[in-house]
Amino acid sequence: MATDDVDELYEKLMEESRDRGEVDEGAAAERRRTPRLRADATTLTVRAELHVSAIDVSVGGLAFHSNFPVQIGQPLNITVGHLFTVDAVVVSCTLEEADEELTHTLYRVQCKFPEEEQGKYLLVMVKELDRRKSEGEEDRPARDKNNKSARK
Helix, strand or coil: CCHHHHHHHHHHHHHHHHHHCCECCCHHHHHCCCCCECCCCCCCCCCCCCCCCEEEECCCEEEEEECCCCCCCCEEEEEECCCEEEEEEEEEEEEEEECCCCCCEEEEEEEECCCHHHHHHHHHHHHHHHHHHHHHHHHHHHHHHHHHHHHC
């Protein structure tokens, strides 16, 4: 669609929206560069970059904790570091913890991989990175203990 067409359509839409009272003209409207229009009929999908830790992983799928619910059937792209990305589909999302006000929630999200070969690569990478991380963390406390005993 050409820019001129979009500009014309925008102007026509703005005029029609003003006539129907769909333009936000509240106190904050004068501070905005562009007017906001009420929109309540269209469902949007917003993807967020979530950083989560795996609970468990298999060649068929994985589970992780999330502070937000994820819709069953939702396709996901799961990336390990910047190394490797696999496709997955959410098969379960269960609330495990919540405070009374629901300001803190913890969901267990389970996904399946459409291709087990991708799951196998992901599993190998996750376990290798886990191994490296645990080796690095095991060395650190030993060094800290040596430093404490040297200070005494």
